[in-house]
Amino acid sequence: MNRTQKEAVFCLASGLLTFPMFAYGFYKLFILKETFTGLERFLVLTVFILVLGTLLALLVWTLKRQSPREVEADERDKLITNRAAMAAFIAACVTLPVVSVIPRLIVGDNGCVPAWSLPFIIFGALLIPGTIYMTAVLAQYFFRRGDGDK
Amino acid sequence: METNELKNNIRRLRFEKGEMTQQRLADLVGVTRQTIIAIEQGKYSPSLLLAFQIAHAFSAPIEAVFQYEPENPALPPLSLI
Numbered sequence: 298m299n300r301t302q303k304e305a306v307f308c309l310a311s312g313l314l315t316f317p318m319f320a321y322g323f324y325k326l327f328i329l330k331e332t333f334t335g336l337e338r339f340l341v342l343t344v345f346i347l348v349l350g351t352l353l354a355l356l357v358w359t360l361k362r363q364s365p366r367e368v369e370a371d372e373r374d375k376l377i378t379n380r381a382a383m384a385a386f387i388a389a390c391v392t393l394p395v396v397s398v399i400p401r402l403i404v405g406d407n408g409c410v411p412a413w414s415l416p417f418i419i420f421g422a423l424l425i426p427g428t429i430y431m432t433a434v435l436a437q438y439f440f441r442r443g444d445g446d447k
Numbered sequence: 448m449e450t451n452e453l454k455n456n457i458r459r460l461r462f463e464k465g466e467m468t469q470q471r472l473a474d475l476v477g478v479t480r481q482t483i484i485a486i487e488q489g490k491y492s493p494s495l496l497l498a499f500q501i502a503h504a505f506s507a508p509i510e511a512v513f514q515y516e517p518e519n520p521a522l523p524p525l526s527l528i
Binding site for chain 2: 302366371372373374
């Protein structure tokens with residue numbers, strides 16, 4: 298595995314680990330219409346810190362070269378990440394508007410949700426294009442029979 | 448398993464060059480070993496620049512490293528149309 302693949306696996310695993318927590322939070326907030334209290338609030342905060350910590354660790358790992366001779370990313374890696382970024386961008390263009398109207402559909406025009414739910418929803422929604430990006434990167438390494446620069 | 452129209456002799460040339468490793472070739476041309484593997488297997492067609500760099504690494508002309516084999520050889524070259 299090269300560095301791009303390792304980063305994709307690392308991010309995909311992090312995203313998939315946090316996804317059940319976001320799904321549970323969404324269920325609790327919009328289906329049960331309850332808010333987090335006590336231990337649950339602590340757990341949600343812990344997940345946020347873990348996500349931010351993961352991103353920070355990824356940043357450090359990305360900046361650190363594994364060996365002086367190591368190639369950062371070659372033309373094939375760039376081609377693959379560009380295609381994956383396009384797929385993730387399209388996914389974000391679809392996901393974010395859809396997610397933004399879900400609270401209105403569930404709680405109604407005059408309903409209310411806790412103020413902290415907005416970053417929670419946005420983080421949760423960003424998991425989808427993020428997951429698509431990482432999956433697209435890995436899928437292209439395994440299945441793509443592509444051409445070089447056009 | 449080669450699947451595209453661009454065939455290559457990289458594997459043979461590596462062995463003729465004193466069993467040059469894929470990593471050594473990758474270092475010479477500035478790509479990752481995975482990219483060399485993909486090119487060797489015909490899963491990735493390199494850019495023109497990379498193709499010339501690989502040929503240069505073997506001190507060989509580019510046509511000794513890469514060969515174009517059209518899928519439909521019945522089609523005549525443009526010069527004959």
